Amino acid sequence: MTLKLVFVVACALVDPDNRVLLAQRPEGKPMAGLWEFPGGKVEPGERPEQTLIRELREELAINVEEPCLAPLTFASHAYETFQLFMPLWVCRRWEGQVRGAEGQRLAWVKPGRLRDYPMPAADEPLIPFLTELLGEARD
Numbered sequence: 072m073t074l075k076l077v078f079v080v081a082c083a084l085v086d087p088d089n090r091v092l093l094a095q096r097p098e099g100k101p102m103a104g105l106w107e108f109p110g111g112k113v114e115p116g117e118r119p120e121q122t123l124i125r126e127l128r129e130e131l132a133i134n135v136e137e138p139c140l141a142p143l144t145f146a147s148h149a150y151e152t153f154q155l156f157m158p159l160w161v162c163r164r165w166e167g168q169v170r171g172a173e174g175q176r177l178a179w180v181k182p183g184r185l186r187d188y189p190m191p192a193a194d195e196p197l198i199p200f201l202t203e204l205l206g207e208a209r210d
């Protein structure tokens with residue numbers, strides 16, 4: 072069986088204390104309650120970076136300029152019903168105050184604490200890339 076390929080873009084926002092932003096998936100959605108990197112599905116006709124900038128505006132009410140997005144790594148994971156392909160960018164500069172514009176819970180997390188937050192299966196292999204980049208600080 073061939074799984075449908077789903078192309079999602081995601082971003083690790085990093086604050087001046089080297090903490091990473093996670094957002095909790097709301098009730099009613101698949102994988103509700105798990106903590107993920109902000110982002111979403113690339114729509115037809117969109118460039119991935121445009122999608123990410125749009126999603127960050129919609130979900131977090133911030134404005135990000137494309138040169139502030141630095142590619143870090145990607146996830147490629149076979150879920151039961153689809154194959155996820157998800158590049159992950161890092162961003163340290165944005166305009167505006169981060170807030171959960173869709174009512175979602177947010178957490179700023181030290182890299183060494185990311186494993187305390189249950190994440191979608193695809194995300195777990197991404198954590199070492201973030202600790203490599205940002206260090207293993209836990210508090």
Ligand SMILES: Nc1nc2c([nH]c(=O)n2[C@H]2C[C@H](O)[C@@H](COP(=O)(O)OP(=O)(O)OP(=O)(O)O)O2)c(=O)[nH]1
Nearest residue numbers: 079081100101107108109110111112155191193194
């Ligand atoms: N944004 C984001 N999505 C992730 C991560 N890890 C992971 O497996 N995903 C999956 C969850 C969803 O299946 C998909 C993202 O889609 P989405 O958030 O735009 O869509 P959704 O599931 O809310 O569903 P929909 O209503 O938009 O169809 O990628 C992650 O770190 N960030």
